Amino acid sequence: MAPRVRVGVVGIGRGLWLGERAAAGFELVAVCDTDEAGLRDVGRRLGVATYTEYSRFLEHDMDAVLLANNFHEHAPFAIKALAADKHVMSETAACHTLAEAVALIEAVEASDRVYLFAENYPYMAFNQEMRRRYRAGDIGEFRYGEGEYVHPDPAAVKLARSRGYDHWRNWIPATYYCTHSVGPVMFITGTRPEKVNGFVIPFDANDPTMAHSAKIQDTAATIICRMSGGAVVKSLHGGLRGHGNYVRIHGNRGLMENGRHGDKQRLRIWREPWETPVGESSEIVYRPTFPHYHEEATAAGHGGADFFTLRAFLDAIRTGEPPEIDVYLGVDMSIVGIQAWRSVLADSAPVEVPDLRDRALRVRYADDHWSPDPARSMPGQPPSSVLGRFEPGAEARALADKVWSDA
Numbered sequence: 001m002a003p004r005v006r007v008g009v010v011g012i013g014r015g016l017w018l019g020e021r022a023a024a025g026f027e028l029v030a031v032c033d034t035d036e037a038g039l040r041d042v043g044r045r046l047g048v049a050t051y052t053e054y055s056r057f058l059e060h061d062m063d064a065v066l067l068a069n070n071f072h073e074h075a076p077f078a079i080k081a082l083a084a085d086k087h088v089m090s091e092t093a094a095c096h097t098l099a100e101a102v103a104l105i106e107a108v109e110a111s112d113r114v115y116l117f118a119e120n121y122p123y124m125a126f127n128q129e130m131r132r133r134y135r136a137g138d139i140g141e142f143r144y145g146e147g148e149y150v151h152p153d154p155a156a157v158k159l160a161r162s163r164g165y166d167h168w169r170n171w172i173p174a175t176y177y178c179t180h181s182v183g184p185v186m187f188i189t190g191t192r193p194e195k196v197n198g199f200v201i202p203f204d205a206n207d208p209t210m211a212h213s214a215k216i217q218d219t220a221a222t223i224i225c226r227m228s229g230g231a232v233v234k235s236l237h238g239g240l241r242g243h244g245n246y247v248r249i250h251g252n253r254g255l256m257e258n259g260r261h262g263d264k265q266r267l268r269i270w271r272e273p274w275e276t277p278v279g280e281s282s283e284i285v286y287r288p289t290f291p292h293y294h295e296e297a298t299a300a301g302h303g304g305a306d307f308f309t310l311r312a313f314l315d316a317i318r319t320g321e322p323p324e325i326d327v328y329l330g331v332d333m334s335i336v337g338i339q340a341w342r343s344v345l346a347d348s349a350p351v352e353v354p355d356l357r358d359r360a361l362r363v364r365y366a367d368d369h370w371s372p373d374p375a376r377s378m379p380g381q382p383p384s385s386v387l388g389r390f391e392p393g394a395e396a397r398a399l400a401d402k403v404w405s406d407a
């Protein structure tokens with residue numbers, strides 16, 4: 001039997017959740033977080049080594065790290081882990097600026113360790129099945145797609161998840177959390193966005209889920225992407241009402257989409273009657289199973305998708321073959337949100353999404369540190385909302401005080 005991969009986790013929220021489930025093939029040996037009290041509990045409960053300092057954590061004897069620290073801080077953490085000879089699985093987003101994108105790609109290229117971008121939504125059963133069918137030519141060539149990740153919550157739930165006015169969930173612009181919506185379409189069709197036009201549904205002061213939270217960004221974002229190969233994609237994500245995730249792929253011979261009502265795991269395939277072979281049905285609706293590991297995957301999180309990111313990481317480490325969602329695809333999925341924010345602030349003008357596989361293009365972006373991160377404040381940095389800079393209101397502050405002190 002192959003030896004287990006000794007893994008350390010950074011971040012005791014999502015990270016620990018993943019680390020504890022990484023059973024087959026992995027052994028959780030260390031956990032790192034700056035939250036000392038939380039870390040003490042984790043250490044007692046799991047009996048693993050704990051660290052508050054990332055550099056000390058990287059000295060731990062282990063093979064790999066799962067990065068689930070702050071959304072906007074993954075690239076520098078990944079670069080340090082690769083330099084310490086660890087395999088890296090990085091949560092979303094891969095990078096927070098174009099300069100980080102270049103630095104991350106170059107660090108992965110200089111290393112012999114695995115880097116996997118843990119975008120999990122493409123691995124949901126209906127997305128894997130759409131990819132299989134797309135590759136089999138069932139709907140012809142890709143022409144138009146939609147990816148949606150809509151996730152509203154009451155203000156108190158938002159506040160409990162994002163403690164502190166400077167928590168990333170309170171200020172990342174609405175376009176940035178785009179990998180769950182645009183990622184599946186890219187994965188299914190093998191295309192990448194070349195240009196984006198970004199739009200936002202502005203911060204809604206009449207929506208208590210926004211007005212009573214600590215958010216200073218917009219309610220939701222739509223990104224229109226012009227893809228390699230000429231297709232157009234609409235990505236929608238954010239806190240609108242209507243919780244769900246949805247993917248729709250139009251080819252020039254048919255359509256595939258997952259369910260929008262009832263069992264949303266179902267897949268619908270539509271071919272026009274005149275193009276449907278005799279004896280077959282124009283419309284097929286079914287609930288696909290996973291192509292492999294169906295039982296293990298069904299028990300995992302996010303509709304089974306988390307099983308596949310962990311499994312892909314293990315396979316890449318064991319075989320030495322790069323994972324499918326590698327650094328290039330991870331960066332592509334992530335920088336869509338950054339470039340779309342530039343577009344939003346330029347009245348939705350088109351903005352290039354550079355293909356940083358091209359070394360010549362990297363030169364142009366290697367010093368691009370454009371970011372709304374309050375900790376990177378300097379002249380020329382953008383606001384978090386299309387409405388400009390503002391502070392949470394009195395009701396939001398009162399609720400935040402209550403939720404954060406209860407927690």
Ligand SMILES: NC(=O)c1ccc[n+]([C@@H]2O[C@H](COP(=O)([O-])OP(=O)(O)OC[C@H]3O[C@@H](n4cnc5c(N)ncnc54)[C@H](O)[C@@H]3O)[C@@H](O)[C@H]2O)c1
Pocket residue numbers: 010011012013014015032033034035052054067068069070071072091092093118119120161302
């Ligand atoms: N793929 C998915 O389905 C999915 C789901 C949830 C979250 N995520 C991603 O996982 C990441 C974490 O999400 P979360 O909800 O757990 O966020 P979170 O903000 O609750 O947790 C981040 C953790 O990192 C810790 N941290 C921050 N700076 C640190 C440092 N310098 N050293 C060590 N630890 C540090 C924080 O104390 C916190 O415990 C985010 O990037 C998010 O986008 C992905």
